[in-house]
Amino acid sequence: MPFAMKRYPFTRPVLDYAPYDIGGVYVLWEGDEVIYIGRTGGSRNIRSCLLEHLEGTRGGCTTRATHYSWEITLWDSARETELLALFAKENSRDPRCQQGAG
Numbered sequence: 001m002p003f004a005m006k007r008y009p010f011t012r013p014v015l016d017y018a019p020y021d022i023g024g025v026y027v028l029w030e031g032d033e034v035i036y037i038g039r040t041g042g043s044r045n046i047r048s049c050l051l052e053h054l055e056g057t058r059g060g061c062t063t064r065a066t067h068y069s070w071e072i073t074l075w076d077s078a079r080e081t082e083l084l085a086l087f088a089k090e091n092s093r094d095p096r097c098q099q100g101a102g
Contacts, residue, residue, distance in 0.1 A: 003027060003034055003087070005069035015054060015068075018047040024072040025079045026050060028065035028097070036062050036097040037083045039076035046070045061097035 007029060008014050023040035026049060040049050050070075053062040073079045087095060 003069075003083075005071065007067040007069050010050075010054065010065040010068045012051075012054065015047060015050050018050055018068075018070060019072060020045050020047040022046070022072055023074075023076050024070055025076050025083060026068055026070040027083070028053060028062050029067040029069070030064050031066055034087060034095050035065060036095050037080060037087060039080040041076060046072075059097070 005027060008018075010028065022045060024046050025037065025039045026046055027034055028036040028038070036053070038049060038053075040046055050068055052058050053065065056063045071079065084094065084098070
């Protein structure tokens with residue numbers, strides 16, 4: 001399963017240990033359900049993107065996440081597309097918070 005990633009509690013103290021100097025992709029979970037798959041893009045980093053979700057800057061749906069995972073990659077757009085396609089193949093839908101949480 002492509003989402004057999006190490007998961008960390010989605011809390012502010014734990015997010016302080018997320019990568020802050022490099023980009024990549026990340027997955028937000030609510031319990032055992034993947035609710036969002038994102039990428040850092042541009043000059044942002046994994047930690048800043050996760051904090052935006054935690055603080056609700058990217059919409060309310062992802063604030064309900066309980067855990068997160070991350071993966072460092074230079075090709076974040078391609079990896080995000082790959083993870084979304086794998087999720088859709090397994091679930092016949094996008095993650096439920098994917099719409100409107102850019």
